Amino acid sequence: MTTSASREKTRQVEPFGDDVSTPARVAEPGEAISYEELQLAARNHGMPLEALAYDLTPTGLHYLLTHYDMPVLDPDTWRLQVDGLVQTPYAVGLDELRSMEAVTVTVTFECAGNGRARHEPRAQSQPWLVEAVGTAAWTGVPLARLLERAGVRDGAVDVVFTGADHGVERGVEQDYQRALALADARSDGVVVAYAMNGAPLPPQHGFPVRLVVPGWYGMAQVKWLTGVEVVVEPFDGFQHHAYRLRQGADDPGEPVTRIEPRALLVPPGFPDFYSRVRVVRPGEVEVVGRAWSGWAPVTRVELSTDGGATWADADLDEAPAGSLYAWRRWRARWDAQPGEHVLTARAHDADGRSQPREAGWNRGGFANNSGQRERVVCLPR
Amino acid sequence: MTTSASREKTRQVEPFGDDVSTPARVAEPGEAISYEELQLAARNHGMPLEALAYDLTPTGLHYLLTHYDMPVLDPDTWRLQVDGLVQTPYAVGLDELRSMEAVTVTVTFECAGNGRARHEPRAQSQPWLVEAVGTAAWTGVPLARLLERAGVRDGAVDVVFTGADHGVERGVEQDYQRALALADARSDGVVVAYAMNGAPLPPQHGFPVRLVVPGWYGMAQVKWLTGVEVVVEPFDGFQHHAYRLRQGADDPGEPVTRIEPRALLVPPGFPDFYSRVRVVRPGEVEVVGRAWSGWAPVTRVELSTDGGATWADADLDEAPAGSLYAWRRWRARWDAQPGEHVLTARAHDADGRSQPREAGWNRGGFANNSGQRERVVCLPR
Numbered sequence: 131m132t133t134s135a136s137r138e139k140t141r142q143v144e145p146f147g148d149d150v151s152t153p154a155r156v157a158e159p160g161e162a163i164s165y166e167e168l169q170l171a172a173r174n175h176g177m178p179l180e181a182l183a184y185d186l187t188p189t190g191l192h193y194l195l196t197h198y199d200m201p202v203l204d205p206d207t208w209r210l211q212v213d214g215l216v217q218t219p220y221a222v223g224l225d226e227l228r229s230m231e232a233v234t235v236t237v238t239f240e241c242a243g244n245g246r247a248r249h250e251p252r253a254q255s256q257p258w259l260v261e262a263v264g265t266a267a268w269t270g271v272p273l274a275r276l277l278e279r280a281g282v283r284d285g286a287v288d289v290v291f292t293g294a295d296h297g298v299e300r301g302v303e304q305d306y307q308r309a310l311a312l313a314d315a316r317s318d319g320v321v322v323a324y325a326m327n328g329a330p331l332p333p334q335h336g337f338p339v340r341l342v343v344p345g346w347y348g349m350a351q352v353k354w355l356t357g358v359e360v361v362v363e364p365f366d367g368f369q370h371h372a373y374r375l376r377q378g379a380d381d382p383g384e385p386v387t388r389i390e391p392r393a394l395l396v397p398p399g400f401p402d403f404y405s406r407v408r409v410v411r412p413g414e415v416e417v418v419g420r421a422w423s424g425w426a427p428v429t430r431v432e433l434s435t436d437g438g439a440t441w442a443d444a445d446l447d448e449a450p451a452g453s454l455y456a457w458r459r460w461r462a463r464w465d466a467q468p469g470e471h472v473l474t475a476r477a478h479d480a481d482g483r484s485q486p487r488e489a490g491w492n493r494g495g496f497a498n499n500s501g502q503r504e505r506v507v508c509l510p511r
Numbered sequence: 512m513t514t515s516a517s518r519e520k521t522r523q524v525e526p527f528g529d530d531v532s533t534p535a536r537v538a539e540p541g542e543a544i545s546y547e548e549l550q551l552a553a554r555n556h557g558m559p560l561e562a563l564a565y566d567l568t569p570t571g572l573h574y575l576l577t578h579y580d581m582p583v584l585d586p587d588t589w590r591l592q593v594d595g596l597v598q599t600p601y602a603v604g605l606d607e608l609r610s611m612e613a614v615t616v617t618v619t620f621e622c623a624g625n626g627r628a629r630h631e632p633r634a635q636s637q638p639w640l641v642e643a644v645g646t647a648a649w650t651g652v653p654l655a656r657l658l659e660r661a662g663v664r665d666g667a668v669d670v671v672f673t674g675a676d677h678g679v680e681r682g683v684e685q686d687y688q689r690a691l692a693l694a695d696a697r698s699d700g701v702v703v704a705y706a707m708n709g710a711p712l713p714p715q716h717g718f719p720v721r722l723v724v725p726g727w728y729g730m731a732q733v734k735w736l737t738g739v740e741v742v743v744e745p746f747d748g749f750q751h752h753a754y755r756l757r758q759g760a761d762d763p764g765e766p767v768t769r770i771e772p773r774a775l776l777v778p779p780g781f782p783d784f785y786s787r788v789r790v791v792r793p794g795e796v797e798v799v800g801r802a803w804s805g806w807a808p809v810t811r812v813e814l815s816t817d818g819g820a821t822w823a824d825a826d827l828d829e830a831p832a833g834s835l836y837a838w839r840r841w842r843a844r845w846d847a848q849p850g851e852h853v854l855t856a857r858a859h860d861a862d863g864r865s866q867p868r869e870a871g872w873n874r875g876g877f878a879n880n881s882g883q884r885e886r887v888v889c890l891p892r
Contacts, residue, residue, distance in 0.1 A: 149851065150790060150888050153785045162543025168628060169787050171549065172640050180580040181714070188714050190571030197784050247549060255785065259553050299784040332571050333562070402532045403578050403680040405634065406550050409531060447876030470530065473583040507531050 154300055154372075156493060158421055159426050160406040167257045176261025182396045182420050185265070185450070185459070186236070192264030193348075195241050195256055196493045197306055198297030201354050205338045210276075210322070214290070214360035217281030224338050227271055227324060232261040234269040235319050235344055236453040237424040242347035242373055242386045245489070245498025253495035260394060260429065260502050265420075265457050266335075268342045270323030272317045282312065287367040291341050292357035302368050308352050309365030310343065318442045319344040319454070322355065345388050345424035347497070349373045376493040383492070389424030390499040391485045393431045393460065397504050408506040415464045419444075419475055420457035426481035431460040437472035438487050438501065444475070462463035466508040474501040527682045535681055536752075537874055538633045548638045557642025563777045563801050566646070566831070566840070567617070567708050573645030574729075575715055576622050576637055578687055579678030582735050586719045591657075591703070595671070595741035598662030603630040605719050608652055608705060615650040616700050616725055617834040619803040623728035623754055623767045626870070626879025634876035641775060641883050646801075646838050647716075649723045651704030655697045657739065663693065669746040670696040672722050673738035683749050689733050690746030691724065700725040700835070703736065724838040726769050726805035728755045728878070764873070770805030771880040772866045774812045774841065774856035778885050789887040796845045800825075800856055801838035805864035812841040816851035817869050819882065825856070847889040855882040 152166070161402070163171075174195045181191040205224050211301055213219035241262035248260070256262075293306040314320070321342045324331060331337040336353030343350040349369060376383035396418050399410035417435075421428045427449055432441040445461040464473075476485040489500045527734045533547070544552075546727070555576045562572040569767040586605050594600035622643035627634055629641070637643075658670070674687040702723045705712060712718040717734030724731040730750060757764035777799050780791035798816075808830055828840040845854075858868040870881045 146783070146790070150786060150788045152785050154527075154785075163549055165784050166787065168544055168552065168638060169640060171552035171786075172557045172638070172642055175575075176553045178577065178581060178715075179555040180583070183583050184714075190573075190713050190715055191576075192571075193687040194556075196559065198782050199778070200559060202561075202564050238514075257549060257553070258551060261553055297781045297784055299788060303781075333569050334571055335566075397580070400678045400684075401579050402527070403678055404533050404535075404551075405531060406547065407531045409527070409679060409684075447615075460698050 141474050146298050146303065147503055151298045151301045155254050157254055159251045161251070161256055164254060167254060170256045174256050176258060177264045177395055179261060179394060182394055183187055183418070186267055187264040189327060189329070189332055191426055192266060192335070193239070193241060193262040195243070195262065195348060196295065196377060197299065198295045200334050201294040202333065203294055203338060203354060205311070208338050210339060210355060210358065212276055212280045212358045215283045215286045215362055216360050217283060220280060224324065227322065227339065230271045230275070232269050233272055233320055233321060234267050235342060236265065236267045236450055236456040237342060238263065238265045238455060238457045239348050239351060240389050240392070241509045242349050242496045245500060246495030248500060249491055249495050249498055253493060255495060263394070266324040266326050267320055267328065268376050269325035270321040270342070273320045273322055274429050277279065277316060277360070285362050286360045287310050287363055288312065290361055290365050290367070291352040291355060292358045292359070293352045294354040294356050299368060299372070306352060306369065307367045308350055308369050309367065310350065347386055347389055347424070348388065370495070373496065374494065375496055378493065384498045389422065390497050391421070391423035391425070391428065391477040391479045391483050392422035392499045393419055393477035393485060395419035395433070395473060395475050395504060398473070398506060407505060410466050410506055410508050412468055412508055412511050415466045416461055417464050417473065418459070418461045421475070421477035422455070422457040423477060423479035423483060424455060425483055426479040427454060428458045428477050429480050430478040431475055433462040433473070433475050435464050435471050435473050437503065438474050467509045468508050471506045471508065473504040474505055476501055527679050527684070532679050532682045536635050538635055540632045543634070544638055545635060546744045548635060551637045555637050557639060560642060560775060560778055563775055564799070567648055568645040570708060570710070570713055572645040573647060573716070574620070574622060576624070576643065576729060577676065577715065578680065579676045581715050582675040583714065584675055584719060589719050591662045591720060591736060591739065593739045596664045596667045596743055597741050598664060600742050601661060602770055605705065607745040608703070608720065611652045611656070613650050614653055614702060615648050616702055616723060617646065617648045617831055617837040618723060618725045619644065619646045619836060619838045620729050620732060621770050621773070623730050623877045626881060627876030628725050629881060630872055630876050630879055634874060636876060644775070647707050648709065649702055649704040650706035651702040651720070651723070654701045654703055654722070657703060658697060658741070663741050666743050667741045668744055669693065669742050671740045671742055671748070672733040672736060673740070674733045675735040675737050680749060680753070685749050687733060687750065688748045689731055689750050691731070692750065706712065728767055728770055728805070730767065753875070754877065755875065756877055759874060767877045770803065771802035771805070771870070771878050772802070772809065772858040772860045773865050773880045774800055774802035774858035774866060775883050776800035776814070776854060776856050776885060779854070779887060789885060791847050791887055791889050793847055793849055793889055793892050796847045798843060798845050798854065799840070799842045802841055802856070802858035803836070803838040804858060804860035804864060805836060806864055808835060809839045809858050810861050811859040812856055814843040814854070814856050816845050816852050816854050819855055820890060847890045849889050852887045852889065854885040854887055857882055
């Protein structure tokens with residue numbers, strides 16, 4: 131029995147000074163996007179909002195955030211190690227995983243940092259606006275079944291997931307690792323997935339195998355999964371320190387967990403290339419969007435065409451069957467009149483959570499579900 | 512016979528003022544990335560350089576630049592109209608196109624604006640660094656065959672390609688349009704493609720059908736293709752004005768056409784999340800990359816591990832059979848010593864073109880094939 135994987139794989143033995151690994155920093159008020167943020171924006175990408183038209187986000191349009199590099203793994207030699215505080219540690223290969231009874235869960239993922247660049251001041255990191263989202267059907271084996279096979283022993287607290295993606299972050303060399311409390315790890319819908327939208331995972335989404343935790347922000351969805359370890363103490367790895375809602379550097383903060391409610395709309399009409407301002411012609415416009423929450427099903431969506439001064443209920447499509455944490459489609463009619471308009475939407479969920487017009491600030495730039503502000507110019511008649 | 516499609520679809524009848532459509536502008540020296548550039552960077556995306564490991568770029572990792580919105584087209588009703596100065600104008604549907612004799616061409620695409628954000632000062636547009644590239648196998652029908660079926664008449668000069676993507680750019684409302692001279696349009700390898708890497712085109716790469724022009728920068732690769740029109744005069748559309756190498760606003764400049772030679776390398780070791788600086792341990796490191804040119808086959812690649820002070824020849828893999836304009840793999844050994852290093856590579860082609868350390872400036876930020884500068888820290892022993 132070993133419970134030391136996390137400590138072995140997160141180490142600060144090397145001298146990663148500021149020449150390699152810059153400390154986390156909040157930009158000065160009004161400070162420009164840094165070269166480092168631009169580098170991140172050029173390699174990671176959001177979902178262009180016109181792709182809200184698809185129930186399942188086509189591969190390549192789903193948002194993508196990679197902490198380090200995407201590893202190139204050999205599916206023939208890849209093994210998932212299941213160990214720690216269990217009766218029978220074991221390793222499982224891809225063929226065996228594929229031969230087990232499979233489930234498919236349709237889940238909306240969102241980056242915890244979505245909206246970060248709309249905070250003022252802004253945490254320096256991947257500078258998302260509102261587009262770090264996507265929905266896919268993930269097929270794999272329930273994690274509960276893999277844990278059951280190992281036989282979790284009494285006293286287990288957390289389950290630690292290790293990815294093959296390796297890098298440095300704020301001076302700490304690490305394989306990417308996140309944990310879930312045992313009860314969360316065993317819950318329905320948590321899947322060790324080898325297929326996305328019916329095809330093998332693409333490299334960027336964790337090939338050959340990733341974790342899927344419905345309802346949680348992206349940091350929980352460990353890609354390139356290599357290890358599942360049951361541990362006796364609450365896991366205290368780097369990423370659990372990183373993903374917290376803090377007001378200041380010394381604030382311990384609360385952990386980032388589930389996705390706050392959000393509604394987004396397909397930008398109507400057509401865009402200007404550079405400004406992305408939308409153009410419509412006068413008359414009735416169908417406004418279509420999606421809404422989701424990681425806490426509970428979305429029960430209501432409202433649309434405002436005057437920047438949030440007045441609101442009207444949108445029509446909600448039926449929730450997709452058996453998909454508690456997939457986005458729900460909504461639509462509304464708008465009688466566009468010449469002039470400039472700001473469209474925004476807000477979502478409400480069955481737990482009583484409502485999307486705010488302006489979400490609160492935090493130092494990491496997390497969970498910013500402030501409303502989209504879509505500038506639309508309606509041409510003269 | 513009609514030769515007016517281009518004029519019908521590019522019109523400046525609506526009042527798109529500065530509130531919608533900002534004039535093209537070069538940033539002030541040192542001026543920060545604008546909100547508009549950030550919006551573009553969040554929706555478009557480069558190929559993370561570790562994906563240079565793949566002969567064919569996996570879907571979703573290939574670079575992507577969309578001028579307007581990605582249209583959602585119905586493959587059952589989509590038609591390609593072939594007309595203009597031809598004997599027999601016709602329209603062809605997707606099933607018929609798929610039933611014709613097909614060819615597959617493996618082609619490296621690069622955005623004409625790749626490297627734009629490394630110009631000083633920088634044109635305000637999609638702020639690429641070096642990553643706007645990708646290679647795919649495109650399957651479809653040779654354009655020459657489609658033109659032959661229509662019967663091109665004497666006096667034909669250009670062939671105009673129209674996409675379904677619609678927007679405003681610098682005040683001009685338009686469907687995206689580009690043209691080729693008739694001889695270029697008829698040349699080997701120019702394909703009307705319906706498949707990418709053996710699968711139907713994904714929406715973002717032009718579903719159901721796009722144009723593929725091997726060797727040319729991305730602006731020639733018209734996506735969501737709806738029209739092929741043979742015309743009697745040189746085509747003078749918006750995008751032909753936009754994609755020119757200008758020194759000033761009044762400089763007519765030369766058109767952007769074929770891809771300048773470039774070599775890129777897979778960043779060695781592992782990265783810091785934020786700075787993207789690379790970390791390696793002392794000893795031998797295999798440096799791997801790809802090189803391409805749209806003018807002629809790549810014949811030589813050199814690697815420098817001291818920022819361009821000294822160079823050594825890399826080993827070039829065989830060129831892929833029958834793929835004149837696909838990238839070529841190269842490798843070199845590097846004996847990494849503790850300290851900081853800057854890795855860069857340069858490509859040479861059979862036409863005598865060589866990649867410069869610093870490419871010349873132009874107002875649009877085009878064809879900047881300045882060498883990659885990959886900062887690598889080698890740890891102490």
